[in-house]
Amino acid sequence: MLTKFDHYNRELFSNELPSCLITLQREKRTYGYFSSKRFVNRRDEKHTDEIAMNPAYFAVISLQEILQTLVHEMVHAWQFHFGKPGRRGYHNREWADKMEAVGLMPSSNSAPGGARTGEKMGDYALEGGLFLAATEKLLAQGFGISWLDRIPVAVSETSTSATASGGTLGAPLGAEVSSLIHVPVDKNRSNRIKYRCPSCxxxxxxKPNLRLLCGEMTCDAAPLLPADG
Known part of the structure; x- marks a missing residue:
């Protein structure tokens, strides 16, 4: 994922963004988040930011949505270093302008017609925008997600957005962090079914109609099949 950060940093941010740590975190109800100065170097006490991605969603959302999440959090990083972040949890006009500039339209409902700023924000890719052009270059290089969580989260059929974000001081997770929550976990299990690997x-x-692959090495990514009971 770090090499993809470098790709979008070059294509969308003119290599302005400082390096950061890309981590995988299963933070509930979030695709990813940005946390400024989250880590400190043991030797020289220098700080670096964190962009976290939630692998629990990799099997149930599109590759484009995963990459949109990365770029969305990179915009938070850009605003922390070069702009003026809004109050805790608020996506302000400056952030929205930069999102549009890189080819992502901010939207409170992740679709055309949603509010452009606010606390609960999603986004969608702009046709002919820089994000899609940069993503096409990336995919032309053969990029894909090789590893998927064997036990993915259930995602609601209706995508609504919410943000549980804060300032950018690098406080403990869940406090002073900037988060993007695209889709809430569907807590109603009545619309979920069980899948089983035919090998192990x-x-x-x-949710029904998912395409899940087994992560056991001996199963060679066998497709999981709907199970009875």
């Missing part, structure tokens, strides 16, 4: 019998729950 590993099981997972998810």
């Amino acid at each position: 019998a590993s099981q997972a729950w998810g």
Whole structure:
């Protein structure tokens, strides 16, 4: 994922963004988040930012949405270093302008017609925008997600957005962090079914019509099949 950060930093931010740590975190109800100065070097006490990605969603959302999440958080990083972030949890006009500049339209409902600023924000890619052009270059290089969580989260059929974000002081997770929450976990299990690997019998729950692959090495990414009961 770090090499993808470098790609979008070059294509969308003119290499302005400082390096950061890309981590995988299963933070509930979030695709990813940005946390400024989250880590400190043991030797020289220098700080670096964190962009976290949630691998629990990699199997249930599109590759484009995963990459949109990365770029969305990179815009938060840009605003922390070169702009003026809004109050805790608020996506302000400066942030929205930069999102548009890199080819992502901010939207409170992740679709055309949503509010452009606010606390609960999603986004969608702009046709002919820089993000899609940069992503096409990336995919032309053969980029893909090789590893998927065997037990993905259940995602609601209706995508609504919410943001539980804060300042940019690098306080403990869940406090002073800037988060993008695209899609809430569907807590109603009535619309979830059980899937089972035909080789090792590993099981997972998810919405109907998912395409899930087994992560066990001996199963060679066998497709999981709907299970009875």
